[in-house]
Amino acid sequence: MSEDRNASGRAPKRGEEVDVLIIGAGPSGSVAAKHLSAAGLSVVTLEQGNYPDRDKFPGRRPEWELVSQRQWHPNPNVRDMPRDYPVDTSESDINPLMFAGVGGSATIYAGHWTPFLPSDFRVRSLDGIADDWPFTYEDLLPYLEQIEWEVGVSGMPGNPAYPPKKAYPTPALPIGKVGRKAAEGLDKLGWHWWPGTNAMPSQPHNGLNACVRRGTCMTGCPEGAKSTTDITYWPAAIKNGAKLVTGARVRQIEVDDRGLATGAVYIDQNGREHRQKAKTVIVCANGIGTPRLLLLSASKRFPDGLANSSGMVGKRLMMHPFSAVLGIYDEDLESWRGPFGQTISSYEFYETDEKRGFMRGAKWGAMPGGGPLGATSFVGTKVFAGPTAKVGDMWGNNLHEMVDRRFGRSIVWGIIGEDLPEDSNRVVLDPTMTDTDGIPAPKLLYKVSQNSHDMLKFHVARCLEAVQAAGAIETAVVHQMRDTGWHLLGTCLMGDNPKTSVVNQWGQTHDVPNLYIFDGSTFPTSAGLNPTATIMSVALRQTTRMIAERRNQKAA
């Protein structure tokens, strides 16, 4: 990678035309901003949220659990903050979860670092369903290995669930009593497990502090130890001369008479409209925000939305149906302690086995149970109560007994099943709902498929066997939790054929040669894994190509 830096040595002035405009400062946009600016391109990034203030993360305060159920809830419709946009979920089985800010939704992610496997890029070839990606695991591997060093991943090398690869930059975090107990069950059954890989270094790395296992990862890390790009990418990008504009909500990408993108119109936090001109535009606004913006950018020349001649913009939304299995043990597991990433993971049933009655598979990640309020809820959602509970079931003496039994003694297995793409699962513009700037909100039309339902049912049954093999005295299951749309993928399909896909393998839209999409919306399939590692690696691969081809880039 070239390090010749922005030749001018200064950030672009407001309104000045730049080489590259990036929309969204989450994981993919940040990778692009840092590396493009390091290569000497002038870069402006527009981010609708603000720069996170670590002092405001509630993890060190006694009210942490209380506020995590509202102000820090991952569902923007629950959080209802001014910088969030609402999402109409009235016709969706799953609620999307996201966060607006520099660092994007990773600000509130659990930091599970789980790159896609070789089979995830060849679903059509191996299983005869969905699609192959235009590139392979091996094509992506060098970029993944570079990203892991930039991100500061901690982990134990040698996981047999993956082909051999470069070691992680920092040793694995302690798996704690929770991880040890979870591994015990899998060990007895002879099933795969491995110490968790997490986007949290176990020693200081690239501006990050070492994880101190506070366990409040999903409400922002007050230690500055969970890897988010406000720490790992933006200081370098800004030093390179990249300009970051926060509180900038983009309402339209503009095009010229030749059908080339000329920049974007955005609204600042005071409601004023601005125009940012650019030779090239990259959209990195996630699997809901990106198709929303392309649909909002419809024009006379692009009446069905920008880059949508295939009709695929917004289609194939994948959100990973998710189930949780709670195991309670008759011993102190200190299960409020972190990391609230994965202490261990299991890929035992990850690959397809048609005898199971469904295609593809799921990853399991073992997480701690949280504080005393967490004894009855999962990530702010009161799910373990059951829909037919009576007041006395969860309260009175039963509350004390339940906290006595569960608090500090629980393990939560999160099961992420591969969500297969279907055109009917999609993002459209809502006819009436708007955000605080009056811009139409997205609406989701999404149904959990029979394959996902069968898959989760199978995995929950196996997971219960593992939980019981470790000696659980009580178990609880939540099938297909509603508040679990952390992974927003697939709505701007990547492919070689312009008639059936939105972008090529380099993220370049087929219809508008200087408009790119670098986020997870381009993923042809979703894998059964947390996608941030792959989102960032794909963004780096595409960014590297953009730098190499900069002289050949067609611009407005």
Added chain:
Amino acid sequence: MSKPATAKLSADDRAIFGAIADFLVPKTAKMPAATEVGVAAGGIDDVLKFRPDLIEDFHRGLEKAKGLTGAKAAELLFETDKDAFGAVSLAASGAYYMSPKVRQIIGYPGQESLTYDNHETPDYLTNGMLERVARRGPTYKPTPR
């Protein structure tokens, strides 16, 4: 009519809330009742400060609970007004588990920072657990050629 959304509570409000809170979180041989650790005093003030979104539902719940015992009020709200019950019950449990005394009894130090030696050899490497996984060999399907 519910009261306007304010975090300020009258003595009557505190008494009604305290009765419900003590039904939801009662005294046992091991644990104090909610009001014994100040849930209806400073505890509820803290909760409504941290969670102003609860205020409206909380007041509506208290209004409906007037003249009822704590048990009857809790049952009524649980059956007829889930949002009000949710606000009142979360206020009770939230304040209760923020109490230092309660945390001490249940052994919860809060979300604390821990130091550890990241180069220490984990026991799963010395007791053979992880080796058993590695010995079973690769589980992934390679990229087809």
